[in-house]
Amino acid sequence: MNSSEYWNPLLETMPREKLRQLQFKKFKEIFTWAYDNSRFYHKLYSDAGIEPGDLKIYEDIKKVPKMEKAMMRTAQGEGKDPFPYGDILSVPLEQVTAYRQTSGTTGQPVYQADTWQDWELSTEAYAYALYAQGYRASDRIFLPFGYNIFIAFWAYHYAGEKLGCEVVPGGVLNTEARILKIQELKATAMGATPTYVLGMAETARKMGIDPPKDLLIRKITVAGEPGGSIPATRKRMEDAWGAKVFDQVGSTEIGHWGWECRFQSGLHVNEALYLVEIEDTDTGEPIEKPGKRGKMVVTTFNRMAQPCIRFDVKDMIQWNSRQCDCGRTFRLLDGGIMGRADDITKVKGVLLSPTAIEEVVRDIPQLSNEYQVVVTKKGDIDNITLKVEILPEYKNDEAAIRTVLVDQLRVKTNLGYNIEFHEYESLPRSQAKSRRFQDQRPKQH
Numbered sequence: 001m002n003s004s005e006y007w008n009p010l011l012e013t014m015p016r017e018k019l020r021q022l023q024f025k026k027f028k029e030i031f032t033w034a035y036d037n038s039r040f041y042h043k044l045y046s047d048a049g050i051e052p053g054d055l056k057i058y059e060d061i062k063k064v065p066k067m068e069k070a071m072m073r074t075a076q077g078e079g080k081d082p083f084p085y086g087d088i089l090s091v092p093l094e095q096v097t098a099y100r101q102t103s104g105t106t107g108q109p110v111y112q113a114d115t116w117q118d119w120e121l122s123t124e125a126y127a128y129a130l131y132a133q134g135y136r137a138s139d140r141i142f143l144p145f146g147y148n149i150f151i152a153f154w155a156y157h158y159a160g161e162k163l164g165c166e167v168v169p170g171g172v173l174n175t176e177a178r179i180l181k182i183q184e185l186k187a188t189a190m191g192a193t194p195t196y197v198l199g200m201a202e203t204a205r206k207m208g209i210d211p212p213k214d215l216l217i218r219k220i221t222v223a224g225e226p227g228g229s230i231p232a233t234r235k236r237m238e239d240a241w242g243a244k245v246f247d248q249v250g251s252t253e254i255g256h257w258g259w260e261c262r263f264q265s266g267l268h269v270n271e272a273l274y275l276v277e278i279e280d281t282d283t284g285e286p287i288e289k290p291g292k293r294g295k296m297v298v299t300t301f302n303r304m305a306q307p308c309i310r311f312d313v314k315d316m317i318q319w320n321s322r323q324c325d326c327g328r329t330f331r332l333l334d335g336g337i338m339g340r341a342d343d344i345t346k347v348k349g350v351l352l353s354p355t356a357i358e359e360v361v362r363d364i365p366q367l368s369n370e371y372q373v374v375v376t377k378k379g380d381i382d383n384i385t386l387k388v389e390i391l392p393e394y395k396n397d398e399a400a401i402r403t404v405l406v407d408q409l410r411v412k413t414n415l416g417y418n419i420e421f422h423e424y425e426s427l428p429r430s431q432a433k434s435r436r437f438q439d440q441r442p443k444q445h
């Protein structure tokens, strides 16, 4: 593999032992910075009786207290100075140049401050990804997302420019107008959520445009939902566009920590810019070996305004043992993000993963891309209803499709379902993150 495969050849092929030393050095730097400059972190660490001098070897990292979103909200809450970032902020407010926020679907949003250098780092992290996915200066990228307060594809935009690609901001346009622009400009790549990638292809076909034939999009980077790492969903997107689809993960508070390279063998963790730990949910010990699922704990290196240190994201992940053909030493995750720790609920005493259901539904070609899962409780019994849409041309095959669905769901999830068939296009559709899983059981206290 020659060096033109990598955005940063030195870091992406660094021997594991050296990489680990680098990670420890960078962890210690950001820990010290936060301890010295953030009221929130200083209190968190003082209360736990740990200070920078206590970090002597890599294994000491696990002694550092974790933090989670609810703690960030408290630290920023009630108009604490400097507004609106409160006790987390670790630089003078004058140095903040970028504002973003989380969607706040589960409560008050988290406000994210970045300095110019922090933002440069976020785009650098995305540049690793796009370069690994084969983006080059000859690409013309179209970005069909709402350019607003949410992080979404902002870093993708700047990373594209950094690589020398030409980037077209497809902000306020509606879906039809975006498709026409992609066609007019002969755009070669784009980024969007899996839901929107599939929705755009449906809209295009209604306009009489067949994406693989009539459009030149050949690389699509997806983020915001797990679909890019679900084989059946990826296949649907790739077939609908005649393009390669790559998964990309990140969040407002962390940055863009993982991505697939052009070999599509799983998510690479960018271990030069982030420390990803996997924690056993039973013992709390780190999981270093592949094949065991645990909770992700992540640290962002070098992001100074609002450090993100040992952040418990509540996502479930596991290491993959595979060596990627690209030659990178960055480790791979198996199956991407395997669902939120909160979403993987117990139904009838069995752990249910929404991504496993998606894999089954999207693998049946007679069904549309949309589905909904509703969990209810009647007396002591949990019931799962799966709502799917049958494509108009297969209306008479309902019985046969039902049999396949029930069998496959039983095999993949060990659970039984009530299957509801709905008219094509009758289930709700959204452009943003879709909420397909609804747990309507009364909450246990």
Ligand SMILES: [Zn+2]
Binding pocket: 261, 262, 263, 265, 268, 324, 325, 326, 327, 328
């Ligand atoms: Zn690779």
